[in-house]
Amino acid sequence: MDNKNKEVIDAIEAPIYLKYNFTAGLAPARFLSQLKQGVLTGQRCPKCDNVYVPPRGSCPACGVATEEEVVLGDKATVQSFTIVSIPIPGNPIQPPYIVANLVPDGANISFIHLMSECVNEEVRIGQRVTAIWKPKEEWDFAMDNIRYFKPLDEPDVPAELIGHLSVNGTEN
Template identity: 30%
Template sequence: MVELARGQEDAREPVTEVTGAMDVVFKHSYGEHYDRFYREMRDNKRIVGIKCTRCGGVLLPPRPYCGKCYAPTREWVALSDEGSLLTYTCVHLPFIGQPTDPPYVYAFIMLDGADVQFPHMLGEIEPEDIEVGMRVKAVWNTDRKGTLHDIKYFRPV
């Protein structure tokens, strides 16, 4: 809801702006595919993809159809929690409401057995030592809740 206007406090200055916020709470439905994916992470420390029945690509995040062929997916595939680094960035920019405090290394990883990149963070390595193509492996959290944070980060192998 928009908070009804709150103007400037200093009565000598003319009003030039009105401040407020849009505070909204959301409940994002997982659906069947995200549900299976995150339960495998939480309960079995396992990353699973799903195969397109037409192009055979192993997709992430799992979903009922392929985003390219629009063919249905059917077969679940267990993926390795190891893979190769596709690309990365060290995020320095802070902003209001940022979910993760900078600096942190955000990366796309191609897990062994997958055909679509997996987004996560890198740890246990200095940013200047990171190389595209290097092998990395998931470090799992002990307290897992069924989110991508069930993996702490990926570390160099």
């Protein structure tokens, strides 16, 4: 917006910038360090056995620390998704695109990531997908080392089993 050529001012830019210095913490730092090596990991609760990804260092249900690191596969299951049709300022991705809650094999909760190389209208809950990683030389301490997930030619996972598959994709 430019008020220079306006005779009557009726609007002003009033941005608010919040500057953070984010500290990842022990569990996320481990997670991100593994991501830099191209490995997706979670942490298992010693009490309820749930595997959390990304790990926060504790189990929110049991209130105990999670120490055991679990290497997860590249394959995941769509738990839910949305087709984004409206451009978001500052986001370089052109709509329509898919944002999905994905449960990686071996984990019990989902994380949010992009889906691509898919027919948007055919994306569905229970669909099998796999991670497409960036070239190794671009890997950083970042979740977007995985560029997106693309559909796999595998049978859908029944709704009641989503979030309950072992790391090799079989029913626990």
